[in-house]
Amino acid sequence: MDKFVVVIAETEQGQLTLPSLECVEEGRDVADQLGAQVHVMLCGNKVAPLAETLAAHGADRVTVVEHEALAQFSADGWMQALAPVLLQAPPALLLAPDSGQIRSWLPRLAVRWRSPLVGCCMRIGIIGDGYPEIMRSTHGGACQERLTWPYATLVCAMLIPGVRGIGTPQSGRIAETTVLRPQLDPAHFRDRTLHTLPADPRTVSLNEAERIVSGGFGTGGKDGMALVKQLADHLGAALGGTRVAADRGWLAVDRYIGSTGQIVAPKLYMAFGVSGADQHLSGITGSEIVIAINNDRTAPILKRADLGVVGDLHEILPILLSKLQALASTSNHSEPTTPTHFAVDPVEIAS
Ligand SMILES: Cc1cc2nc3c(=O)[nH]c(=O)nc-3n(C[C@H](O)[C@H](O)[C@H](O)COP(=O)(O)OP(=O)(O)OC[C@H]3O[C@@H](n4cnc5c(N)ncnc54)[C@H](O)[C@@H]3O)c2cc1C
Numbered sequence: 125m126d127k128f129v130v131v132i133a134e135t136e137q138g139q140l141t142l143p144s145l146e147c148v149e150e151g152r153d154v155a156d157q158l159g160a161q162v163h164v165m166l167c168g169n170k171v172a173p174l175a176e177t178l179a180a181h182g183a184d185r186v187t188v189v190e191h192e193a194l195a196q197f198s199a200d201g202w203m204q205a206l207a208p209v210l211l212q213a214p215p216a217l218l219l220a221p222d223s224g225q226i227r228s229w230l231p232r233l234a235v236r237w238r239s240p241l242v243g244c245c246m247r248i249g250i251i252g253d254g255y256p257e258i259m260r261s262t263h264g265g266a267c268q269e270r271l272t273w274p275y276a277t278l279v280c281a282m283l284i285p286g287v288r289g290i291g292t293p294q295s296g297r298i299a300e301t302t303v304l305r306p307q308l309d310p311a312h313f314r315d316r317t318l319h320t321l322p323a324d325p326r327t328v329s330l331n332e333a334e335r336i337v338s339g340g341f342g343t344g345g346k347d348g349m350a351l352v353k354q355l356a357d358h359l360g361a362a363l364g365g366t367r368v369a370a371d372r373g374w375l376a377v378d379r380y381i382g383s384t385g386q387i388v389a390p391k392l393y394m395a396f397g398v399s400g401a402d403q404h405l406s407g408i409t410g411s412e413i414v415i416a417i418n419n420d421r422t423a424p425i426l427k428r429a430d431l432g433v434v435g436d437l438h439e440i441l442p443i444l445l446s447k448l449q450a451l452a453s454t455s456n457h458s459e460p461t462t463p464t465h466f467a468v469d470p471v472e473i474a475s
Pocket of ligand 1 (some may be wrong): 170384
């Protein structure tokens with residue numbers, strides 16, 4: 125009988141979420157070790173065309189469960205739609221993003237299967253004759269735990285978004301796709317989504333933030349960090365920083381980034397007065413563009429940066445802020461200014 129690694133994919137505004145694609149790629153790696161296939165389950169309304177993207181990231185099979193009542197998320201709706209399909213053929217391993225939505229229904233399924241459910245997973249592996257091995261983050265990121273189970277135990281694992289990152293999709297890859305349209309009665313859903321609020325970058329979880337502005341010991345204290353925060357607010361970015369800054373009380377402890385803190389994967393990561401210690405850099409490996417401002421041209425972060433500015437942050441930050449303020453006052457719209465909208469003469473670009 126064929127063995128499957130099942131992946132639950134999620135959508136947001138009609139698009140697959142990046143954490144879902146990370147799970148598909150992680151599932152692909154695990155399936156290759158097990159000699160299994162990757163079977164992705166996707167729930168929603170008119171989401172079948174997304175099967176192509178799932179195939180490009182490693183899916184062998186895609187089961188799409190469609191219904192008008194699934195246009196908006198409902199934990200009961202997802203259970204009604206997916207449980208019958210999943211219970212028919214329990215997989216070798218189930219992977220899903222560690223998201224609020226998944227956490228609202230997957231535990232119920234794990235209870236029915238009497239299978240372990242593991243959150244905050246960072247890496248899934250297979251050891252020995254097919255034993256699942258999971259590395260997960262515990263104690264708010266301060267520790268990592270390695271878990272293994274006996275052969276053939278079905279484990280449901282939820283992956284922390286942003287840890288793995290996604291690779292290049294393979295165009296032309298095809299998955300066997302089945303579209304199911306079950307009879308669902310939304311009147312029996314005990315929960316439903318009324319409307320979805322846009323994420324507030326100031327409070328969004330760092331591992332979901334698209335832009336992060338970080339401050340380190342070089343900010344010199346709470347006043348320097350307040351300037352970094354002002355810049356973050358102007359850019360619609362989340363505030364982050366280093367452990368040293370958090371240890372000194374300049375930053376909330378849940379906002380420091382690194383191997384013992386938050387693992388992030390923003391599109392833009394700006395670092396002010398951050399040296400770039402290994403423990404910090406290991407938390408930003410998934411970042412797309414890194415801009416670092418440091419007055420020491422030998423600081424390791426400048427090697428990682430796509431744009432390095434060698435200069436005093438106490439001179440550069442006020443210039444940036446005044447340019448952004450001027451731009452905001454002339455701008456007609458109230459959208460947060462994106463980094464491409466302003467230009468500052470860099471003091472010196474690191475080579
Ligand atoms: C077990 C362990 C786990 C750790 N985990 C983490 C972790 O998860 N995350 C983490 O961040 N750290 C972690 N650390 C700490 C880490 O090793 C570094 O000490 C820390 O990241 C350094 O923080 P920093 O860059 O803010 O400070 P520093 O290393 O002191 O760097 C400050 C930088 O600011 C620059 N600077 C100073 N003044 C200015 C100015 N006026 N303008 C511009 N630049 C200026 C300096 O040139 C310097 O490069 C851990 C350490 C250990 C031992």
